[in-house]
Amino acid sequence: MGHWALITPLSPPVLQFQSPVSSPQSQNMPTTTWNRHHILSLADFTTTEYDTVLQTAASFQEVLSRRTKKVPTLQGQVVANLFFESSTRTRSSFELAAKRLSADTLNFAAATSSMTKGETILDTAKTYLAMGTDIMVVRHREAGVPNAIAAEMDRLGVRVSVLNAGDGQHEHPSQALLDLFTICTLIDPASPRLELLKGKKIAIVGDILHSRVARSNIWSLIASGAEVHLAAPPTLLPKLFAEYISEELGVRSQELSSHFPTPPLFLHWQLEPALQDADFVMTLRLQKERMTAHLLPSLREYHQLFGITRTELQLCKPNVKVLHPGPVNRGVEISSELMDDPEFSLIQSQVTSGIAVRMALLYLLGSGKA
Incomplete structure (x- = not known):
C-alpha cells in the first residue's frame, strides 16, 4: 500500500x-x-x-x-x-x-x-x-x-x-457528478454540497485501470476532501496508475486548495484495508470488452477476493452505503442480495x-x- x-x-x-x-x-x-x-x-x-x-x-x-x-x-x-x-x-x-x-x-x-x-x-x-x-x-x-x-x-x-x-x-463526468449528488443528498437532502464529504473514507473497488468512471470520481472526491482508497488486483491497478493520476491533475487551483487540503489517495491490492471503516463503497464493472490481455484467473476468483457482499461490509462503518455505475455483473462485483438490499444499496438512487x-x-x- x-x-x-x-x-x-x-x-x-x-x-x-x-x-x-x-x-x-x-x-x-x-x-x-x-x-x-x-x-x-x-x-x-x-x-x-x-x-x-x-x-x-x-x-x-x-x-x-x-x-x-x-x-x-x-x-x-x-x-x-x-x-x-x-x-x-x-x-x-x-x-x-x-x-x-x-x-x-x-x-x-x-x-x-x-x-x-x-x-x-x-x-x-x-x-x-x-x-x-x-x-x-x-x-x-x-x-x-x-x-x-x-x-x-x-x-x-x-x-x-x-x-x-x-x-x-x-472520463465520464456526468456519472461522477450523479454519484456525488447521490451521496451528498443522502447526507443533507436540503443542501447537497461538496464539503459534506470532507474527511469521509470512500473505497473504489474493481476494474480501475479500464474505468472512465473511476477517473472522474477520483477528481470529484479529491476535490471534496474525502479520503479515497482504490482496491483491485495488481493487473487492474498498476503502480503506474498513481503516476498517471498525478500527471493528469497537475497543479491545484488556489480556490480548491483554499477550501480543502490536498488529501491522500491510497492504493491497495487487497480488499480489507480499503474497506476498513469506509463510509461509502463504489464497486466497478469488470470491463472485459476493454481488456486486451488475460488479466484475471477467473471471475469466480475475482469475486472471492474483491467481490462485495454483506460479509465484506462488516469491515465498514455500520451505516455504509454501496454504489455501482451499472451495468452490474451480478455475483461478480457485488452479490445479488446486496445489490437489491435498500438498507445498503444506492444503485437505484443513482439512476x-x-x-x-x-x-x-x-x-x-x-x-x-x-
Whole structure:
C-alpha cells in the first residue's frame, strides 16, 4: 500500500454568461453564473462549479417530484445525443433530461448512420450542427473524441456546447457528478454540497485501470476532501496508475486548495484495508470488452477476493452505503442480495439522480444560449 497527494490544474479561460430563471415552474432554480462552455472532464472543475451543479440538480429533483415534471427552460433548443458506443442508462437519462427541459432531441446510432458509408466523426458532428443543434452529448469508445468535436465547434466559431458522456478510458463526468449528488443528498437532502464529504473514507473497488468512471470520481472526491482508497488486483491497478493520476491533475487551483487540503489517495491490492471503516463503497464493472490481455484467473476468483457482499461490509462503518455505475455483473462485483438490499444499496438512487443531474448540466450549458 502507498499513498500519493494529488493536485488539480488551473481552469482555462471560458465563456461566461448568466443562467436565466424565467418561468414560474423554475422559480426555485438557483440563480448563478456558469462559466463553462463545454463539460469534457472534471479534472479542472472548481469547488464553485461542483456546488452549482449539486444545487441546480437539487432544484430539478424537486421539479421531478411534481405531477407536472416538465419545464420550458430549454424550449426551442436542440440536444443531439451522439452515441457512437452502446449505452442504456446514460443515453436514456440524457434523452429524458432534455425532454424534461422541453428541448428537441436528435438521437444518433452509429450502426444505422452514414458512418457505415465512410463518413468521419467530425463530418457527422457538422451535419448535426447544420440541423441547428445547440448541445452535443457525445459518447465514444475512444478517448478524446468529445474533445476533438468541441475543438472543431470552437474552430468554427459556433455556440455549440459539447458534453462528454463517456470516452474510452478517459472520463465520464456526468456519472461522477450523479454519484456525488447521490451521496451528498443522502447526507443533507436540503443542501447537497461538496464539503459534506470532507474527511469521509470512500473505497473504489474493481476494474480501475479500464474505468472512465473511476477517473472522474477520483477528481470529484479529491476535490471534496474525502479520503479515497482504490482496491483491485495488481493487473487492474498498476503502480503506474498513481503516476498517471498525478500527471493528469497537475497543479491545484488556489480556490480548491483554499477550501480543502490536498488529501491522500491510497492504493491497495487487497480488499480489507480499503474497506476498513469506509463510509461509502463504489464497486466497478469488470470491463472485459476493454481488456486486451488475460488479466484475471477467473471471475469466480475475482469475486472471492474483491467481490462485495454483506460479509465484506462488516469491515465498514455500520451505516455504509454501496454504489455501482451499472451495468452490474451480478455475483461478480457485488452479490445479488446486496445489490437489491435498500438498507445498503444506492444503485437505484443513482439512476434516479442521473436524470436530475443531467437536467442540471444541460440547463447550465443551454441557458447561455437563450
